Amino acid sequence: MNKDDTPSTPPPDEPAIDTTNITTGVPGFDDILGGGLVEGGLYLIEGMAGAGKTILSSQIGFHRVAQGDMVLYVTLIAESHTKLLSHLKRLSFYDADAISDRMLFVSGYHELMRDGLSGFLALIAQTIKMNRPRFMVIDGFRSAREFSSTELELSQFIHELSAFVTAARCTTLILAPLSGNEPHPEHTLVDGLVELNRYSTGMRRAREIEVHKLRARDHLLGKHFIKITDNGIVTFPRLEARPSLFEGAPDLKSRLGFGMPEFDMMTGGGVVKGSTTTLIGPSGVGKTLLGLKFLEAGLERGEKCVYFGFYESPERLVAKAESVSIRLEEAVRDGRLTIQWQPAVELAIDELAAELMAVLERTNASRLVVDGIEGFHDSANRVERFGLFLNALSHRLRQSGVTTILTEELPLYTDAIPGVALRASAMTENIVLLRYVESNSGLYRMLSVVKQRESAHDSAIRRFIIDERGLHVTEGFIGATGLLSGRSSIGPSLSVSDAGART
Numbered sequence: 001m002n003k004d005d006t007p008s009t010p011p012p013d014e015p016a017i018d019t020t021n022i023t024t025g026v027p028g029f030d031d032i033l034g035g036g037l038v039e040g041g042l043y044l045i046e047g048m049a050g051a052g053k054t055i056l057s058s059q060i061g062f063h064r065v066a067q068g069d070m071v072l073y074v075t076l077i078a079e080s081h082t083k084l085l086s087h088l089k090r091l092s093f094y095d096a097d098a099i100s101d102r103m104l105f106v107s108g109y110h111e112l113m114r115d116g117l118s119g120f121l122a123l124i125a126q127t128i129k130m131n132r133p134r135f136m137v138i139d140g141f142r143s144a145r146e147f148s149s150t151e152l153e154l155s156q157f158i159h160e161l162s163a164f165v166t167a168a169r170c171t172t173l174i175l176a177p178l179s180g181n182e183p184h185p186e187h188t189l190v191d192g193l194v195e196l197n198r199y200s201t202g203m204r205r206a207r208e209i210e211v212h213k214l215r216a217r218d219h220l221l222g223k224h225f226i227k228i229t230d231n232g233i234v235t236f237p238r239l240e241a242r243p244s245l246f247e248g249a250p251d252l253k254s255r256l257g258f259g260m261p262e263f264d265m266m267t268g269g270g271v272v273k274g275s276t277t278t279l280i281g282p283s284g285v286g287k288t289l290l291g292l293k294f295l296e297a298g299l300e301r302g303e304k305c306v307y308f309g310f311y312e313s314p315e316r317l318v319a320k321a322e323s324v325s326i327r328l329e330e331a332v333r334d335g336r337l338t339i340q341w342q343p344a345v346e347l348a349i350d351e352l353a354a355e356l357m358a359v360l361e362r363t364n365a366s367r368l369v370v371d372g373i374e375g376f377h378d379s380a381n382r383v384e385r386f387g388l389f390l391n392a393l394s395h396r397l398r399q400s401g402v403t404t405i406l407t408e409e410l411p412l413y414t415d416a417i418p419g420v421a422l423r424a425s426a427m428t429e430n431i432v433l434l435r436y437v438e439s440n441s442g443l444y445r446m447l448s449v450v451k452q453r454e455s456a457h458d459s460a461i462r463r464f465i466i467d468e469r470g471l472h473v474t475e476g477f478i479g480a481t482g483l484l485s486g487r488s489s490i491g492p493s494l495s496v497s498d499a500g501a502r503t
Helices: 053-066 081-088 096-101 109-131 141-147 151-167 185-189 261-266 287-300 314-322 329-334 349-363 374-378 383-399 419-426 496-501
Strands: 042-047 071-075 103-107 135-139 171-177 192-201 204-214 223-229 232-236 276-281 305-309 337-341 367-371 403-409 430-439 442-452 462-467 470-473
Touching: 042 053, 042 151, 042 185, 053 071, 053 081, 053 096, 053 103, 053 135, 053 171, 053 232, 071 081, 071 109, 081 103, 096 103, 103 109, 109 135, 109 141, 109 151, 141 151, 141 171, 151 171, 151 185, 192 223, 223 349, 232 349, 261 470, 276 287, 276 383, 287 305, 287 314, 287 367, 287 403, 287 430, 287 470, 305 349, 314 329, 314 337, 329 337, 337 349, 349 374, 349 383, 374 383
Parallel strands: 042 171, 042 192, 071 103, 071 135, 135 171, 276 403, 276 430, 305 337, 305 367, 367 403
Antiparallel strands: 192 204, 204 223, 223 232, 430 442, 442 462, 462 470
């Protein structure tokens, strides 16, 4: 580098660096970063081809333009800027007016080939002095690595670039291919290191982002799910990675009932407001209907309610409820009840959680039914984190003051409770067990309150009847019978009055 080209001193009349927040405008990313980037910082974004590096940096760039900044986009690849912009035009954040006004595209490819790293740095210094950008992207840093004759030369380049952009208060992103476990000198010299990658499980593939290093920021550790949409990149911070806020003591006197006098008596007047209850049982035993009955009781009290499910469309759900005298149709029409249906497609557990929390915030709901916690479990690319995720989700719902009902499936032909159910049950205040029993070649529904953390409860096993008049819990117990287990069971005969309660 020629002496005259060396950016050894800050541009004139620029104030000293501080830790001013530079927001990215990428949904969820600022949360992962601990608030945003630091003004004047130098950040390295690494990722394999197709991971989303160019989209991420461009999305941040257009956001900074919208905030009034001049943005400089420098490329070190042979690809033309026209081709780059033609790809970005498909995304909603693209702003054609910004290209000609506040966003400047410069190619450093020829300077790098002709004069090496010193010539490229001189180009950056000259362009920054002329245009005073506050945000810069250097795309194609692999070329800079290849043109450095030694690691010392590359380290000197990074050091001088960092010093100059800091003095110029120009927050800068460097885009480079994924280096894996191989160390590079720039890793220690930059202010932040962000990795974009893809993760496979079976036939599914998902994109992830991880902040390995970030100076002056308390960022969220670990990997987080990201998704490329028509609006650009959306990031979903892991729920269990977020700081845990203090939960206030529950108000044990505030109870919410199911609108079923016999069942509410079993729970001591209802479940505690803000608590979480798990309804566990095999398919068809009545978990969904019991949850809908809880929502109907809330609607009658003037509360806003949300149903979040995976298996039944809103139309089928409302019709199913109406067939047993649970009236929901009017509440759906006037917005008091929101039915959020997540069809059985490839979903991500963090995306589902974000959608759920957004619905609750938008509706200001006080009652929630999550029908099929297995939907979250099956959406976890990394199943081993499900227990921590569920704990964090329950904690977040309690913080929101939402009284929640979770339904969870048990196998139909076994007495064993699967591990997923055990984990969920341990994290909720209340557990209601619904089972079938066999007697005289007939099946009968039974219900019992297995756990109620905040208060005493009636632990008796009672009949649970579903008919066109609604849901009912009877006082009588049908006697010693066998749980549905796939083997024969001999029990006492039922009385004639019990015949109408068969499934």
